[in-house]
Amino acid sequence: MDITNLIAREGWSQDLVRELERNRDNGRVGTKLVSETDDVRVWHLDVPPGERFGFHCHVLNYFWTSLTHGKARSRYADGRVVEVSYQPGDTKHLNFAAGEISWHDLENIGQTPLQFVTVEFKDSGNAALPI
Incomplete structure (x- = not known):
C-alpha cells in the first residue's frame, strides 16, 4: 500500500503522513x-481534552474498554477518519490474522479526559512488536 499517495488524496497534512511513516512499527498502544x-x-x-495519542501499530489480538465518556477522532493508515463517542464500559475486541495490522492515532475532540484499558494477547497470528 502506498500510504503517502493515499493519504495525500485524503487531505492529510505532510506532518501527519510523516508521523504515520515513522510509527509503522510503534507497538506502544497505550500511554x-x-x-x-x-x-x-x-x-x-x-488522552486529555484537545490532546492526541500519536500513530501506533496493532498486530496482536486485543480488546479495549473505555473508562470514561468522551469523543475521539482516529485517523487510519488506509485514509479513513472516524469519530466515535464513548461511554464507560464500552468495549471492543479486535483480531488480526497473520500479516494483518492496523495503524491509527487517537485525538480527544471532547471536553473530558479519555481513559481506556487495552489488553493485548501475545498468542496471536503475529509476533508482538517491540516496545
Missing part, C-alpha cells in the same frame, strides 16, 4: 504499560 506476562500486555491510555 503506560501497567503489566506484561508471557501471555498478555495490559495498557492504560489517557
Whole structure:
C-alpha cells in the first residue's frame, strides 16, 4: 500500500503522513504499560481534552474498554477518519490474522479526559512488536 499517495488524496497534512511513516512499527498502544506476562500486555491510555495519542501499530489480538465518556477522532493508515463517542464500559475486541495490522492515532475532540484499558494477547497470528 502506498500510504503517502493515499493519504495525500485524503487531505492529510505532510506532518501527519510523516508521523504515520515513522510509527509503522510503534507497538506502544497505550500511554503506560501497567503489566506484561508471557501471555498478555495490559495498557492504560489517557488522552486529555484537545490532546492526541500519536500513530501506533496493532498486530496482536486485543480488546479495549473505555473508562470514561468522551469523543475521539482516529485517523487510519488506509485514509479513513472516524469519530466515535464513548461511554464507560464500552468495549471492543479486535483480531488480526497473520500479516494483518492496523495503524491509527487517537485525538480527544471532547471536553473530558479519555481513559481506556487495552489488553493485548501475545498468542496471536503475529509476533508482538517491540516496545
